[in-house]
Amino acid sequence: MAETLVEKILSAHAGRKLAAGDIAVCTVDVCLTQDGTGPLAVRQIEKLGIDKIRNPARTVLFIDHAAPSPRRELSNDHMLLRAFAEKTGAELSDIGDGVCHQVIMERHLNPGEVLIGADSHTCTGGAIGAFATGMGSTDVGVGIALGKTWLRVPETLKFVVRGDFVPGVYAKDLILHIIGMIGADGATYKAMEFAGATIDKMTVPERMVLSNMAVEAGAKCGLIASDENTRRFLAEMGREEKYRPLAADADAVYEKVYEIDAAAIVPTVSFPHTVDNTRTIDHSDCRELTIQQVFIGTCTNGRIEDLRIAAKILAGKKVHHGTRLIVTPASRRVYGQALDEGLLKIFNDAGASINTPGCGACVGVHQGILGDGERCLATQNRNFQGRMGNVEGFIYLGSPATAAATAIAGKLADPRTY
Amino acid sequence: MLQGKAWLFGDDISTDHIAPGRLFHLRSNLPELAKHVLEDARSEFAGEMSAGDFVVGGRNFGLGSSREHAPTIIKLAGVSAVVAKSFARIFFRNAINVGLPVVICDTDRIKEHDKLEVDLAAGVLRNVTRGYEESFPALPPVMTAILQEGGLVPYVQKHGDLEI
Numbered sequence: 001m002a003e004t005l006v007e008k009i010l011s012a013h014a015g016r017k018l019a020a021g022d023i024a025v026c027t028v029d030v031c032l033t034q035d036g037t038g039p040l041a042v043r044q045i046e047k048l049g050i051d052k053i054r055n056p057a058r059t060v061l062f063i064d065h066a067a068p069s070p071r072r073e074l075s076n077d078h079m080l081l082r083a084f085a086e087k088t089g090a091e092l093s094d095i096g097d098g099v100c101h102q103v104i105m106e107r108h109l110n111p112g113e114v115l116i117g118a119d120s121h122t123c124t125g126g127a128i129g130a131f132a133t134g135m136g137s138t139d140v141g142v143g144i145a146l147g148k149t150w151l152r153v154p155e156t157l158k159f160v161v162r163g164d165f166v167p168g169v170y171a172k173d174l175i176l177h178i179i180g181m182i183g184a185d186g187a188t189y190k191a192m193e194f195a196g197a198t199i200d201k202m203t204v205p206e207r208m209v210l211s212n213m214a215v216e217a218g219a220k221c222g223l224i225a226s227d228e229n230t231r232r233f234l235a236e237m238g239r240e241e242k243y244r245p246l247a248a249d250a251d252a253v254y255e256k257v258y259e260i261d262a263a264a265i266v267p268t269v270s271f272p273h274t275v276d277n278t279r280t281i282d283h284s285d286c287r288e289l290t291i292q293q294v295f296i297g298t299c300t301n302g303r304i305e306d307l308r309i310a311a312k313i314l315a316g317k318k319v320h321h322g323t324r325l326i327v328t329p330a331s332r333r334v335y336g337q338a339l340d341e342g343l344l345k346i347f348n349d350a351g352a353s354i355n356t357p358g359c360g361a362c363v364g365v366h367q368g369i370l371g372d373g374e375r376c377l378a379t380q381n382r383n384f385q386g387r388m389g390n391v392e393g394f395i396y397l398g399s400p401a402t403a404a405a406t407a408i409a410g411k412l413a414d415p416r417t418y
Numbered sequence: 419m420l421q422g423k424a425w426l427f428g429d430d431i432s433t434d435h436i437a438p439g440r441l442f443h444l445r446s447n448l449p450e451l452a453k454h455v456l457e458d459a460r461s462e463f464a465g466e467m468s469a470g471d472f473v474v475g476g477r478n479f480g481l482g483s484s485r486e487h488a489p490t491i492i493k494l495a496g497v498s499a500v501v502a503k504s505f506a507r508i509f510f511r512n513a514i515n516v517g518l519p520v521v522i523c524d525t526d527r528i529k530e531h532d533k534l535e536v537d538l539a540a541g542v543l544r545n546v547t548r549g550y551e552e553s554f555p556a557l558p559p560v561m562t563a564i565l566q567e568g569g570l571v572p573y574v575q576k577h578g579d580l581e582i
Contacts, residue, residue, distance in 0.1 A: 023560055027582055037447050038487060061557055066442060073443035080446075120508055121486040136486030136512035138570045142580060150560055150582050184430060185478040190505050193534050218478065274430055364439030384432040384482055387457040389440045 002249035004156040005223040006191040009131040009246075013114050020155040020253070021184065029113040030142045031055075034062045034100050036363070037118035037137045039077045042084045042143035054147030056089035060100070060108060064358040067095035070366040071076030077129055090144075098331025098357040101299035102360060105208065106333055110242040111226035118145045121299050121381065123219065126211035127204055128233065129226030130162070134215060154191040154220045155255040157182075161198040163262040167311040170309070171209040172301060172379070172399035176268040178260070179217050181277030187202035189217030192256065198262040199224060204233035205303045212300045213381050216275040219389070269377070270397035273385040281402065281414045289396075290322065293376040294407040295368055296400055297328030297360045301379035304329075304337045306400040311343040313404035314350045315418045320410025325352040326368045328360030350407075377406045420498040420519070420536040422470035424528050427459055430475035433509065435459040435511050436480070436488040445487050454493040472534050476502065480509025489513040493497035499536055501525055501543065514561045517569040523554040 001019065011018045013026035020232045033041045038061050045053070053059055060080045069075040078095075085092035093103055100117065101124040109115050115125045115132040118140040124134025135149070143149045159178060179186070179245065191216045199207065207224045214222025225247040234243045267281040279285050296302070296310050307329065318324045329335040335357050338344050347354055355361075360382040361368025369394030372378055378388075383395035399417035400404070409418070424577040427435075435458045445452040456463045456473070473492060480500035481489060489512045493498060499519035513520045518556060522534060523543055528534070543552045557565065560582045567573040574580055 023558060023582065025580060036442060036445060044571055062529060071443045073446065077446055118486075119483055120482065122484075134484040134508055136484055136508065136515055138486060138515040139511065143572055146574070146580050148580055150580065152558070185483060185504060185506070188504065189476070215508075218481065218506055255522060290577060363442065364434070365442045369440070382434075382482065384434040386434045386438045386440070389438075391458045392440070 001253040002253065004130060004191065004246045004252040004254065005129065005193055005225065005246065006154060006221060006246070007114055008158060010151060010153050012112065018153045020153050022153045023150065024153070025148050025150050025224065026114055027148050028143045030058045030104065030115040031140055032060045032062060032100050032104055032115070032117040032119070032122065033137065033140055034065050034119050035074065035077055035081060035323060036065045038081045040137035040143065041118055041141035042080060043277060044138045045145050046258050048145055050145040053088045053090060053144050058108065058251065059144050060093055060104065061092040062093045062100035062103070062279050063095050064093070064099050065363050066365045067391055068356060068359040086322055095358065096332055096356050097303065098334070099299045099359055100211065102303065102330035102334070106237050106331060108222040111230055111244050111246050113226065117142050120215045123214045123221050124208050124212040124299055126178050126214065126223040127207035127220050129224060130229050131221055133221050154189055156191040156193050157187055158193045158254040158258060160196040160257060161194065161260045161262050162196045163264050165265060166416070168266055168401055169298055170399045170401060171206040172398050173265050173268045174262065174398065175210050175213045175267050176194055176270055176278050179213065179276050180268065182217055184274050184276040185218045186217060187214065190219055192217065192219045192222045194222065197221045200227065203229055203305070205305045209300055265398065267402050269412065270383050272383055272396065273395040275381070275397065276385060285410045289412055290375065291377045291406050292323060292374040293321060293368060293370060294325045294403050295361050295376060295378040295380065296325070296403045297330065298362045298380040299330060300381040301400050302328055302330030304334045306336050306379065306389065307334065307343050310400045310404040311346040313401060313415065314408065315346050317350055317408050319351040319407045323407055323410045325350065325407040326355060326361055327352045328355040328367065329357045331357050361388055362411050377403055377412065379403050420470065420538070422468065422498050423531045424446040424472050424474045424530065425441070425463055425467060426528065426535050427456070427473060427475045428479060428498060428531050429478060429548050431459055431475050431479050432482040433485050433488040434481060434482055437485055437491055448487065448494055450491060451487060452491040455491045455495045464495060467495065470498045473497050473498065473500045474528050476525060477504050479505050481506035484508045486512040486516060489518045490516045493518040514565050517565060519565065521554050523552045563565070
């Protein structure tokens with residue numbers, strides 16, 4: 001029978017042909033944890049009495065959520081992770097190395113593989129045709145210990161996107177549009193698959209924006225075929241030999257197929273406090289909405305391509321006096337590129353504050369906690385109440401272009417006019 | 419049989435409501451974190467609930483982060499089960515892995531502090547205060563087996579491996 005992308009990958013990891021609805025034990029190629037979930041995963045592995053983990057070379061413990069540590073308790077958690085990596089041979093990605101989902105794509109994950117991560121945005125890995133999904137510490141701990149996990153093969157919702165974006169519209173606007181359309185639980189338990197001419201033309205970093213936010217519609221994964229653009233990305237990351245083409249069969253069975261015209265997409269913003277609470281930038285709710293903090297970064301939109309877009313808008317300009325701009329590159333590699341390309345100088349000259357690569361302000365632990373009643377326009381993936389460390393804060397989500405335009409205007413702004 | 423009173427929470431209760439990032443530093447101190455459970459949704463809940471009570475949600479309960487601390491502290495606080503119309507995928511799986519029962523059924527007719535009884539084996543929720551019953555679907559066999567062992571770690575310990 002013809003297979004969707006997720007059926008193909010999971011069948012190969014179960015050693016038998018699987019279809020949507022089947023439950024199977026699958027082998028796992030790569031496992032990741034971060035500093036919020038890693039300590040619990042380590043304790044669960046220790047509870048299992050396991051000293052030798054299955055595949056240390058492909059187990060990566062990240063310290064990215066509270067990095068550098070703002071508190072003693074978190075410093076102690078970091079010590080525990082470093083000691084576990086030392087003991088087991090697992091790789092440690094320490095403060096300043098970057099957000100787990102960015103680094104795993106730069107250095108570890110390959111098309112056709114299975115990645116489980118103790119972080120919900122692990123689904124970012126779907127952008128290179130890998131099955132990548134977020135789970136809790138115990139599931140990932142067992143995956144690290146035994147090299148396998150149990151999975152139910154999800155049904156797939158296919159999103160076919162055709163046409164070209166108008167200038168000022170980006171992958172972020174497309175995924176916010178999709179989540180606004182299907183809702184924050186519109187893909188719960190399902191796989192999302194993105195296809196069509198618009199997706200074919202996208203670079204892997206653009207595709208990562210779509211896959212990253214699949215979980216915001218409740219999806220288990222957000223898959224995109226592995227093609228020549230995937231080869232180009234892997235070559236740039238120095239592992240072209242890991243490329244393999246991978247696509248769904250033409251006659252695969254989908255639960256539902258959505259057709260989307262990219263040319264009709266308008267810059268889109270999610271309003272507090274749910275990602276599916278979207279408005280197009282020309283909606284009256286977006287008028288004269290003052291913004292006190294703009295945050296450019298995260299696993300969604302902290303890549304070099306995003307920083308280039310923001311820098312182009314900010315070059316020679318100043319951040320509005322009533323607004324502050326925080327820029328957090330997604331990884332050390334991105335930080336280095338931004339340094340070499342002069343982007344950090346542009347941000348600094350504009351009045352931005354530039355932070356250590358990592359999750360930054362998105363998690364609400366440090367580096368940009370909101371004040372009571374303040375509004376933030378962020379390029380991150382989530383705007384839940386309390387997300388940025390204050391239950392009285394209000395978070396709006398948009399593209400890096402919308403963020404840069406907003407930083408200059410001091411109020412929510414349409415990037416098409418910048 | 420689980421018995422207790424209902425505490426109502428609405429739709430889209432996120433893991434940030436349950437275990438917010440501002441308390442990130444308490445994740446290795448779960449008993450302390452449990453004192454703040456669901457604080458950002460209902461600040462009085464943790465202090466006023468009694469052991470055995472139910473958390474009753476609407477749609478998409480537990481959306482957001484993969485933090486297993488969320489279902490863990492709900493269980494540690496003494497909640498006997500979370501009842502909701504639907505659950506986010508990762509939260510649902512995490513709840514089973516830590517041994518917290520999760521029940522999918524209509525919750526519109528449940529009012530604040532109604533006395534509820536849940537029979538997991540029979541798949542029945544009884545609203546004692548209002549005098550009606552709702553049946554709910556059984557979990558997939560693999561999840562039932564994990565829940566019966568008290569979570570995934572005891573399950574793997576007992577079987578010596580992950581086979582389903």
